[in-house]
Amino acid sequence: MAQKGRTTFKEDICKGCGLCVSVCPVKIIALEEIEINRKGYHPAGIKEMEKCIACQNCALICPDLVITVEKL
Amino acid sequence: MTVVFERTTGLTEVETHYCPGCTHGIIHRLVAEVLVELDILDDTIGVCPVGCSVLAYKYFNCDMQQAAHGRAPAVATGAKRVHPDKFVFTYQGDGDLASIGTAEIVHAAHRGEKISTIFVNNAIYGMTGGQMAPTTLIGQKATTAPYGRDEETMGMPLRMSEMLATIDGAKFVERVSVDTPANIRKAKRAIKKCFQVQLEGKGFGIVEVLSTCPTNWGLTPVESLKWLKENMIPYYPLGNFKSPEEVE
Numbered sequence: 390m391a392q393k394g395r396t397t398f399k400e401d402i403c404k405g406c407g408l409c410v411s412v413c414p415v416k417i418i419a420l421e422e423i424e425i426n427r428k429g430y431h432p433a434g435i436k437e438m439e440k441c442i443a444c445q446n447c448a449l450i451c452p453d454l455v456i457t458v459e460k461l
Numbered sequence: 462m463t464v465v466f467e468r469t470t471g472l473t474e475v476e477t478h479y480c481p482g483c484t485h486g487i488i489h490r491l492v493a494e495v496l497v498e499l500d501i502l503d504d505t506i507g508v509c510p511v512g513c514s515v516l517a518y519k520y521f522n523c524d525m526q527q528a529a530h531g532r533a534p535a536v537a538t539g540a541k542r543v544h545p546d547k548f549v550f551t552y553q554g555d556g557d558l559a560s561i562g563t564a565e566i567v568h569a570a571h572r573g574e575k576i577s578t579i580f581v582n583n584a585i586y587g588m589t590g591g592q593m594a595p596t597t598l599i600g601q602k603a604t605t606a607p608y609g610r611d612e613e614t615m616g617m618p619l620r621m622s623e624m625l626a627t628i629d630g631a632k633f634v635e636r637v638s639v640d641t642p643a644n645i646r647k648a649k650r651a652i653k654k655c656f657q658v659q660l661e662g663k664g665f666g667i668v669e670v671l672s673t674c675p676t677n678w679g680l681t682p683v684e685s686l687k688w689l690k691e692n693m694i695p696y697y698p699l700g701n702f703k704s705p706e707e708v709e
């Protein structure tokens with residue numbers, strides 16, 4: 390299946406709350422397990438971007454405006 | 462390739478002080494997006510409360526004033542009467558609006574002030590470390606209700622939207638939640654309608670937003686959304702209580 394979306398995370402302002410992880414319907418968002426950002430949190434990110442469907446759920450629920458979503 | 466979601470210009474670039482997963486941040490964004498979409502950001506005066514959102518003036522990209530605890534509707538009344546051409550909103554927590562500021566919100570609605578209120582109900586005093594609010598649920602623990610709230614000594618949680626909807630001067634009253642992406646979209650639509658009521662000169666409007674406080678609820682951010690859905694929504698039903706026909 391062709392990639393539908395591209396979602397970018399401003400990792401340095403993420404507070405690692407995990408709300409985005411919980412609402413992604415294709416389950417491709419995860420918090421970093423080892424790396425921490427300058428705020429001291431494990432930031433969220435996407436490993437398999439080709440599975441993104443650009444639904445914007447993650448961006449809608451992010452309290453910190455970390456996420457930008459593009460539709461391909 | 463088109464950008465379908467990006468940071469709103471209605472907020473400054475300042476990073477918020479809110480705890481991880483606190484839904485105050487989502488509500489700020491919705492208000493800011495609506496101000497931009499209605500093209501009124503440069504003509505807006507916001508009034509922030511005492512509570513965790515006391516610093517909201519650093520985040521909203523419009524003129525802001527910070528009021529004494531519970532008094533945001535009184536300050537907004539003054540701002541609106543001196544500047545009737547400006548859009549004026551208050552942003553208040555449940556301790557601020559439903560406790561110390563009950564008189565101010567009731568009488569602002571009663572006078573039919575042409576202001577709009579965003580009422581963030583997280584069933585607790587967040588900023589001061591988790592004391593019971595009038596909105597705290599039966600059985601919910603707070604530092605001042607360590608065994609949980611009980612009806613006999615503390616009364617039942619106060620439903621502000623239902624109460625305010627009985628006041629003639631209140632023209633728009635709706636309760637929404639930000640616990641799911643679908644509810645977040647609905648919350649934004651309600652905020653927009655509420656703001657339009659003021660722009661059309663119809664009177665007072667309020668949107669109560671059910672919100673989380675992971676820190677003082679003692680839950681993770683994701684558990685907090687679930688707790689809101691399972692405990693708050695049954696007691697605080699979502700929906701519109703009052704709306705002028707034209708904005709429906």
Ligand SMILES: Cc1ncc(C[n+]2csc(CCOP(=O)(O)OP(=O)(O)O)c2C)c(N)n1
Pocket residue numbers: 511512513514530553554555556557558561581583585586587588589594674
């Ligand atoms: C006159 C006055 N009384 C009490 C306080 C202490 N105080 C600060 S914030 C707060 C409660 C805030 O709770 P809420 O409005 O629910 O906001 P939240 O932090 O939950 O968003 C209280 C009682 C104060 N600052 N001023």
Ligand code: SF4
Pocket residue numbers: 478479480482483484485513583587588673674675676677
């Ligand atoms: S104390 Fe509660 S309401 Fe205040 S910022 Fe933290 S989570 Fe949000």
Ligand SMILES: [Mg+2]
Pocket residue numbers: 554555556581582583584585586587594
């Ligand atoms: Mg509160």
